Amino acid sequence: MSVQGNMFIGGRAVHGTNGRIQGFDPKINEKLEPSFGLATCEDADEACVLAAGAFQLFRKTSASQRADLLRLIADNIMALGDTLIERGMKETGLPAARLEGERARTANQLRLFADVIQDGSWQDVRIDTALPDRQPLPRPFLGVRKIPLGPVVVFGSSNFPLAFSVAGGDTASALAAGCPVIVKGHSAHPGVSELIGRCIVDALAELNFHPGTFSLVFGSGNEIGQHLVSHPEIKAVGFTGSQSGGTALMSLAQQREEPIPVYAEMSSINxxxxxxxxxxxxxxxxxxxxxxxxxxxxxxxxxxxxxxxxxxxxxxxxxxxxxxxxxxxxxxxxxxxxxxxxxxxxxxxxxxxxxxxxxxxxxxxxxxxxxxxxxxxxxxxxxxxxxxxxxxxxxxxxxxxxxxxxxxxxxxxxxxxxxxxxxxxxxxxxxxxxxxxxxxxxxxxxxxxxxNGFPTGVEVSTAMVHGGPYPSTSNSQTTSVGSMAIERFVRPVCYQNVPNTLLPPEIKPNNPLSIPRHIDGEPEKR
Amino acid sequence: MSVQGNMFIGGRAVHGTNGRIQGFDPKINEKLEPSFGLATCEDADEACVLAAGAFQLFRKTSASQRADLLRLIADNIMALGDTLIERGMKETGLPAARLEGERARTANQLRLFADVIQDGSWQDVRIDTALPDRQPLPRPFLGVRKIPLGPVVVFGSSNFPLAFSVAGGDTASALAAGCPVIVKGHSAHPGVSELIGRCIVDALAELNFHPGTFSLVFGSGNEIGQHLVSHPEIKAVGFTGSQSGGTALMSLAQQREEPIPVYAEMSSINxxxxxxxxxxxxxxxxxxxxxxxxxxxxxxxxxxxxxxxxxxxxxxxxxxxxxxxxxxxxxxxxxxxxxxxxxxxxxxxxxxxxxxxxxxxxxxxxxxxxxxxxxxxxxxxxxxxxxxxxxxxxxxxxxxxxxxxxxxxxxxxxxxxxxxxxxxxxxxxxxxxxxxxxxxxxxxxxxxxxxNGFPTGVEVSTAMVHGGPYPSTSNSQTTSVGSMAIERFVRPVCYQNVPNTLLPPEIKPNNPLSIPRHIDGEPEKR
Known part of the structure; x- marks a missing residue:
């Protein structure tokens, strides 16, 4: 696989027509070939509409299906081998060992979210059984599960070309939740972005997912990013970058007809x-x-x-x-x-x-x-x-x-x-x-x-919090690293007196998915 | 206990000096005695500063201490007896049976949150054990618990003078989480608000909590509410009311130097x-x-x-x-x-x-x-x-x-x-x-x-979701009714390699609080 200068819009490799950028080797101060075409607003709109279409299918895929997808993306990334590392070294000036470590972390992160969704406890399923004889009023059957929010826009960061970029933690947790993802690739590493984007596109195709489940676009300045965040089909945003960039997105997202959450990880002096x-x-x-x-x-x-x-x-x-x-x-x-x-x-x-x-x-x-x-x-x-x-x-x-x-x-x-x-x-x-x-x-x-340590080095695990009060992040109640990151992209839906045949499997009384649940406040025996 | 026309600022009964309002009986179209003095911005500031002081102590109280508080508030409300119901009937035009039902629901809601915090699973404690021999790098010990956000402003609603007002779901869940509460009482039922406010003030005093843990202020128009939401010591807002009121608060909260979450429940046609x-x-x-x-x-x-x-x-x-x-x-x-x-x-x-x-x-x-x-x-x-x-x-x-x-x-x-x-x-x-x-x-x-039912009647239980996409609420990822409502007022903090003696009890290896936890992704045996 080689770098072609392409974006991906719903599985289709596209050379953008709205100007161009090139990768840049900061160590020798030279531009890298090839050049990348940038997205028009129409390209961004197309990615959003495709994502909305894909969402109708993707949100109904099983945890196992999405786990397979995440694991295949991880495998595809590892299979890129030295091509990825060499391009990454040129585009970032980072040494091979650092990029290899970051690659392992990125693959492990995808596999962690595969495990998380298969385990099922992320759905926090709770059931209150019916009490038909309760006085003065009967209690209905109530069951709650988490459903995905919808298409998510992810802004790749400059400083982690793999772990916080095209297939980084935001993308992994959003896909795990069942949200299609549109990545605005960071211009600092377009080649790495394309290589990783191809891994996702190929995995989706191989497993017969809707191609609109993932897009990758490039843009210079803020226009395309702002256009994506303003699009009515977009339901959440993940961002890692500067405080000025993050707060601009927060304010844009609040001004929409339907405000949406922005999960921005911004500045910190630690x-x-x-x-x-x-x-x-x-x-x-x-x-x-x-x-x-x-x-x-x-x-x-x-x-x-x-x-x-x-x-x-x-x-x-x-x-x-x-x-x-x-x-x-x-x-x-x-x-x-x-x-x-x-x-x-x-x-x-x-x-x-x-x-x-x-x-x-x-x-x-x-x-x-x-x-x-x-x-x-x-x-x-x-x-x-x-x-x-x-x-x-x-x-x-x-x-x-x-x-x-x-x-x-x-x-x-x-x-x-x-x-x-x-x-x-x-x-x-x-x-x-x-x-x-x-x-x-x-x-x-x-x-x-x-x-008795130093804050650099962030474990990707069940108890990690990579978050904090404003302005370190836009939302202190979440994390962008670790398994709790999936909670950013879901919301609860309660089902009251829904007939058994029409209940989602998470809530069916016989627990066909065999996931951890709470019944009347107590852990269910399995 | 009788209605005096007072607010409560940190336990002190205060007759406001910034104009006055009176309750109003809609059935006979007549004002009710006595008149209530309204808060100045200085009164509101005082409540916020007191709440910030109280927070330093309140956040360290045990779940059992706060559970005792919630239960005593419930008892105090029930002990008001007919005084409450009679005043409520006058101020709202609602029949006695409805107010008695709502009173029972309000008391049960306070007791539910007492149970929730004593159970402990709301903290979602997760521990990743240390792996000192892991290659290429050792894994540190990581443990995460939830801590309260800080002082919360609650706007009482007009339509539920008890269940969504001074000691309603927002107040109950915020106090349960360890957040002091300042209620902006609804002008439609100032007498009921004062009676209920007194129940909270008395419970705090009897159990020796800091009086700044709760305040109740009245104000006409938007000035006092906006002043409270803008105060730097306030860390979250609960609101039930109109879409215009809710969106105004959302936008105010986003414009603060430190933006804060607003949990507004607004309009819905169901x-x-x-x-x-x-x-x-x-x-x-x-x-x-x-x-x-x-x-x-x-x-x-x-x-x-x-x-x-x-x-x-x-x-x-x-x-x-x-x-x-x-x-x-x-x-x-x-x-x-x-x-x-x-x-x-x-x-x-x-x-x-x-x-x-x-x-x-x-x-x-x-x-x-x-x-x-x-x-x-x-x-x-x-x-x-x-x-x-x-x-x-x-x-x-x-x-x-x-x-x-x-x-x-x-x-x-x-x-x-x-x-x-x-x-x-x-x-x-x-x-x-x-x-x-x-x-x-x-x-x-x-x-x-x-x-096969109708949406009126909202069960207060573990699986209830009283929330939904915008504009029914400001945040579709939460609920304002049921035990999950506590999640609105907490955030996770992770403790990495903190010595045992300095770890919070939730995370100590021997689980001294005996709460449900996950260790390395699996439920801990207890």
Whole structure:
């Protein structure tokens, strides 16, 4: 399979006619062949209408049928072999090992959702049995299951060309739920997008699904994305990207005649607290681990540790010295695109040039679009006062907030906007009451609290929350990673006194699908 | 206990100073004593700040503590005895039996949520055990539980002075979740609101909860409600009322610096389909049941059967004749307020005077603010074309849509906006394929499908969905009635590698709360 420069509209490979883009190798600053044609609004409309038609069939497929589809997509992706990795390296500047790891994660994610829907507990089926003799009124039979919302638009992200893109977590969970998907492919990796899109199109064809179940379109600027989100057949949106992009979609989706949910994962600076004893006991090791987390992928992660909170101490002075030694002269590698690189430089400079900010250390920039990492510091009182210091710098940049007391550290946490993660480094010699206060404060600010690690690295599993209060996401009540992500794309429907022959199988009294259910509030014996 | 004309701000009885309102007896068209002082924005701010303070404690109370609170509120409401019913009859014009039934439902609803939180499965606790030896990377320990969002503003509805008002479903589910509540009391029943508010305030005091856990304010117009929804300490909104009111709150909540979820239950015309054999076999009985559902409470229900869909037939002609006989000369009783009555008259007239609409029958208006019921008909093709015919008329009004074919009936359903309920009257002699098509079409339009009954009467239980696609609610993924309603006010937080001593009890490995959990995707043995 090779890259042709095509989109897919309901199974049909299409070379768009609304201008063109090309992939770009950020390491050598050169465009990649071939060029990709961009979608017209008519192309987008066609994808939406096809998705609406496909939805009528797709929503009635069984969990096993959709599980087969997800597993075949995973197999097709793995079967692309080096073609995918090589194109990915060119389009992103990321090393092979990172892309191979991300590919495994993407395939496992598809297989996880296959398992999730076959298990059936995601439907949260509940039955209240009829009580015909109840006084003063009989109780009817009631059963509730989850049904898919309808066609979903997914915006591929720049920083995870596989795991948060064409067949990433949003697509996997939406397809698992029974929602057709239209992906707006990210222009930073059109070739990878086409290769992955082909895997989905082929899997749908092989298993005889309606071709409208999936489309992939490209567009420059915001026009096509906005057109898709505004289309009346679209019932939900998944997005991973900037706060400005996410909030624009949120507001567009609310202005529709029928408002729809937007699940946007946006910005986060991911506070990391070093508690005193923990920092003192392992200063050098923590500096090394923190440095590794900060430099990984040139810091282009939503979970990059962009904020460090610590009390003034000798250990903290040593930590800064270690960091300087580690970072000096080192480059974090080329960034994903020239525009991400220039934003990084601009945002970093603005912070470094703030009067309250001192530069602790910075690295070195080597080659095209290469991220010069930086670690800066600021006093807690200044940080709390100046919201401009809270902004995310997407890349290998982090800010140390130096606190004079435990209370000041809590106040710094309390001053933050919503975040995806919060990290605490703690040892048994640290004050447990302070640790508890840190957790209490973090709970109200983040979706995931982690101890003695770093926030980069997001497990795809049943208990993961990759979400958090606004503006880290648009909806703190959901996650975009892990099996709970499917809940974003379903809604409950209750069936009251529906005759047995007409009941959906999930709710039939004899439980023909043998799925976990609750009857009158108690787990059903199976 | 008697009605004093007070609000409650964090436990303190306050006579507002920002103008005044009085209760009003719609049956005799007279104001009721005493007058109620209205809240200033400063009063509202004080309630919000108190709620934020209370939240820090309330969110850490145990499920058993909050269950005790909910049960004591229920007991206090029952202990009001006739004082409540008598005041309610005056303020609403509703009969004693209806208010007694609603009181029982309200108390049972509070007790249901007490049971729900003590059971613990609402937290959907999931644990992924650590896999330290996994290759290429170890898996950390991950556990997720639900935490409350924060202070919630609840707007009492006019039509359920108890079950959807001060201590109604929104308040019960928010308190159950651990969220302090500020109720904006409905001006249609300030006396009932004060009596119920006092039950909550007293229960909080008796059980030593922070008084900021609950406030009740009154305000005229939209100022106080908007001020509350805009306050940065407020984290979610529950609303039952008109579409214009609900959408205004949705848009206000989205424009905040931190957007928050609005759970608004708005308008619905609740289609009822009579399938041919069912209608033919029991024409008179169906007319009687339909008439009873339509006339109940002067049709002032979100689930009022405002739309009937049937195929042209002799049975349908007989059905209309029966309806005429039943309705002629009868009055549906006084409506809740003069303004609901005048809206009813205005909206009914607009539809009756539409050129496509024929009046089948109408009743009689007798006394003050008394609802003159009406049943009208329209051709399916006209109904599909003219969206103005789809509007809700709040009261005992219903529109028959006459169809020439099964397909036309499906098209009528397909043309509707989102609805709370859809009803199908079906007998074994009806076409099962057509019944299945009706279900398939309804599933995409409603939150609850019911057979051989009428949509008024909403069971408060584990499987109920009182929700549906926009504009019946602002969020089709939730319900405002039944135990799932608690999910609106919580969000997941994941704990990764948190030491055992610092883990919340829900996630501690030994399951000290003995709640249902999933470990590595499987139900935990208990």
């Amino acid at each position: 506070p990391v607290v070093f508690m005193p004893a923990s920092l003192a006991a392992q200063t050098a090791s923590l500096a090394e681990q923190f440095y590794a987390s900060l430099m990984m992928g040139a810091g282009q992660f939503c979970t990059n540790p962009g904020l460090v909170i610590a009390l003034k101490s000798d250990a903290l002075t040593h930590f800064k010295q270690h960091m300087s030694k580690l970072m000096e002269g080192n480059c974090a590698g080329s960034m994903l695109t020239p525009s991400i690189f220039s934003s990084y430089c601009e945002n970093k400079s603005a912070l470094i040039n703030s009067p309250e900010v001192n530069l602790i250390t910075q690295g070195h920039s080597e080659g095209h679009n290469a991220c010069e990492p930086a670690f800066v510091e600021v006093e807690a009182s200044d940080f709390i006062k100046d919201r401009a210091l809270h902004r995310e710098v997407f890349g290998s940049f982090s800010m140390l907030v130096v606190c004079n007391s435990e209370q000041e550290a809590l106040d710094v946490l309390g001053s933050l906007e919503g975040q995806l993660t919060g990290t605490i480094h703690y040892s048994e010699n640290d004050d447990q009451t302070f640790a508890q206060q840190l957790i209490d404060t973090m709970e109200l600010k983040v979706g995931r609290i982690l101890f | 289609p009822v389909v009579f399938m041919p054999a069912s209608l033919a076999a029991q024409t008179a009985s169906l007319a009687e049941q339909f008439y009873a559902s339509l006339m109940m409470g002067a049709g002032q229900f979100c689930t009022n059967p405002g739309l009937v869909i049937a195929l042209k037939s002799d049975a349908l002609t007989h059905f209309k004749q029966h309806m005429s006989k039943l309705m002629e000369g009868n009055c549906a009783g006084s409506m809740l307020t003069p303004s609901i009555f005048s809206s009813y008259c205005e909206n009914k007239s607009a539809l009756i005077n539409s050129p496509e609409v024929n009046l089948i029958t109408q009743g009689h208006s007798e006394g003050h603010n008394a609802c003159e019921p009406a049943f009208v008909e329209v051709e399916a093709s006209d109904f599909i074309k003219d969206r103005a015919l789809h509007r809700e008329v709040f009261g005992s009004f219903s529109m028959l849509v006459v169809c020439n074919s099964e397909q036309e009936a499906l098209d009528v359903l397909g043309s509707l906006e989102g609805q709370l309920t859809g009803t199908i009257h079906y007998s074994e002699n009806d076409d099962q394929t057509f019944a299945q098509q009706l279900i398939d079409t309804m599933e995409l339009k409603v939150g609850r499908i019911l057979f």
